[in-house]
Amino acid sequence: MSTMARIVKVEKESLKENQIASIYSTLVLSESQQNIEQILESKRTEIKSFVPLISLIKLMVLMNQQIAAEHVVETMFNDDTSKENSTTQAEIAACCYCLTTSCHASLSIMSPNAFELSSLYASIGAMYLRLDTYEKCHEYYQKALDSQLDSNNPDLNCISSHTNNIGIIFLKQGKHSDAISSFQRTLKILQQITEPHDTELALAYDHIGDAYLSQFKYEEALNNYNKSLEIQEHILPRNLSALSSVNDTLGNVYLKLGRSREALMNCKRSLEYQKEYMLVAHSSFAVLYNNIDLMYYREEQYLEALENYCKSLEIASISLRQKSFINCYSTI
Numbered sequence: 001m002s003t004m005a006r007i008v009k010v011e012k013e014s015l016k017e018n019q020i021a022s023i024y025s026t027l028v029l030s031e032s033q034q035n036i037e038q039i040l041e042s043k044r045t046e047i048k049s050f051v052p053l054i055s056l057i058k059l060m061v062l063m064n065q066q067i068a069a070e071h072v073v074e075t076m077f078n079d080d081t082s083k084e085n086s087t088t089q090a091e092i093a094a095c096c097y098c099l100t101t102s103c104h105a106s107l108s109i110m111s112p113n114a115f116e117l118s119s120l121y122a123s124i125g126a127m128y129l130r131l132d133t134y135e136k137c138h139e140y141y142q143k144a145l146d147s148q149l150d151s152n153n154p155d156l157n158c159i160s161s162h163t164n165n166i167g168i169i170f171l172k173q174g175k176h177s178d179a180i181s182s183f184q185r186t187l188k189i190l191q192q193i194t195e196p197h198d199t200e201l202a203l204a205y206d207h208i209g210d211a212y213l214s215q216f217k218y219e220e221a222l223n224n225y226n227k228s229l230e231i232q233e234h235i236l237p238r239n240l241s242a243l244s245s246v247n248d249t250l251g252n253v254y255l256k257l258g259r260s261r262e263a264l265m266n267c268k269r270s271l272e273y274q275k276e277y278m279l280v281a282h283s284s285f286a287v288l289y290n291n292i293d294l295m296y297y298r299e300e301q302y303l304e305a306l307e308n309y310c311k312s313l314e315i316a317s318i319s320l321r322q323k324s325f326i327n328c329y330s331t332i
Contacts, residue, residue: 057098074123077130096127118147118158125165138169160189160197164204171211179211199239202231206246213249218257225250244273248288255295264295283319286312 009024060069073096125140145162148154167182186204190197209224229246232239247270254263271288278284293308 074126077127096124115147115151115153118144118151121147122158122162122165129165129169132172134169134173138166141165141169156189156193157197160186160193160200163189164200164207167207167211171207171214174214176211176215180208183208183211198231198235202228202235202242202246205231209249213253218253222250222253222257225253240273240277244270247273248291251291251295255291255298260295260298264292264299267292267295281315281318283315286315286319289315 011022011024057069057073060072077096121140121144125137125144128134128137128140141162145159145166148159148162163182164186167179167186170176170179170182183204187201190201190204205224205228209221209228212218212221212224225246229243229250232243232246247266251263251266251270254260254266267288271285271292274282274284274288289308289312293305293312296302296305296308
C-alpha cells in the first residue's frame with residue numbers, strides 16, 4: 001500500500017505586512033507505487049497541454065473579468081518565445097477562439113459600439129496584426145475606436161492608442177497618406193491629455209518619419225525624426241535602444257541626402273548609445289561600423305574609413321553569417 005498527499009485547499013492569512021499561506025491536504029492510499037506514478041504522469045500531461053490555460057480564460061470570462069483575460073492572452077501572444085512551442089501556440093489559438101466567441105455572445109445582448117467591447121475589439125485587432133492580417137486587424141481596431149468615440153466618457157489614452165495602431169496598419173499596407181493622417185490625429189489627442197506622454201509622442205513622430213521616408217520625402221522625414229529625438233533626449237530613465245535607433249535612422253537619411261558630416265555625427269551617437277547596453281560583439285555593431293566607414297570614405301578620410309571597416313569586419317567574423325561576412329570583406 002502506497003500513500004500520497006493531495007492538496008484540497010489553500011488559504012491566505014494577512015499578518016501585518018506578511019501573508020501566510022495555509023495548505024490543507026488529504027492522504028490518498030494506493031495499492032502500489034506504480035498507480036501513483038500513473039496518476040502523477042496523467043496530471044503532468046494535463047499541465048503540459050493547453051487545458052489549464054483555456055479553462056482559466058473561460059473562468060475569467062464567466063466571472064466578467066474580460067479585460068484581465070484579454071491581457072493574459074495578449075501577453076502570451078506577444079511573447080516571441082511562444083512561436084517555437086507548438087503547444088503554446090495551440091493554447092493561444094484556443095484562447096483567441098474563446099475570446100472571439102465571448103465577443104459574439106456579447107454582441108447578442110448589446111450594441112456593436114458598446115463601450116464595454118472596446119478593449120475586446122482592440123485585443124482581437126492586436127492578434128490579427130501579429131498574424132499580418134491587416135484588413136481584419138483594421139476592422140477590429142476601427143470597432144475599438146468607434147466604441148470609444150460613441151461613449152459618453154471616452155478614454156483619450158485608448159483613442160490615441162487605437163489611432164496609432166490604425167496608422168501602423170496603413171503604413172504596413174503602403175497607404176502612406178492615410179498613415180500620416182492617423183499618426184497626426186494621435187499627436188493631437190496626446191496633446192489634449194494632461195499627464196505626460198512623452199514616449200507615445202516620440203513614437204508618433206517616429207512613425208510619421210517612417211511614412212515620409214517610405215515616400216522618399218527626406219526633408220519631411222528628417223523634421224519628424226528630429227522631433228522624436230528631441231523628446232527622447234528628455235525622457236528619464238533614458239531608453240538607450242530608442243535613442244540609438246532614431247540616431248541611426250537620422251544618419252541614414254542624412255546620408256541619402258549627401259550630408260555626410262551630419263550623417264556621421266548621428267551614427268557616432270547611435271554607436272555610443274549601443275555601447276551602453278549591447279555586447280561589443282553584437283552584429284549591430286558590425287552594421288553600424290560599416291555605415292560609419294562609408295561616411296568617412298565619402299568625406300575622403302580614408303584612414304578613419306579603413307579603421308572602421310576593420311572593426312566591422314572583426315565583429316562580422318564573430319557574429320554574422322558567412323554571406324554577410326563575405327560582403328563586409330569584399331567592401332574592404
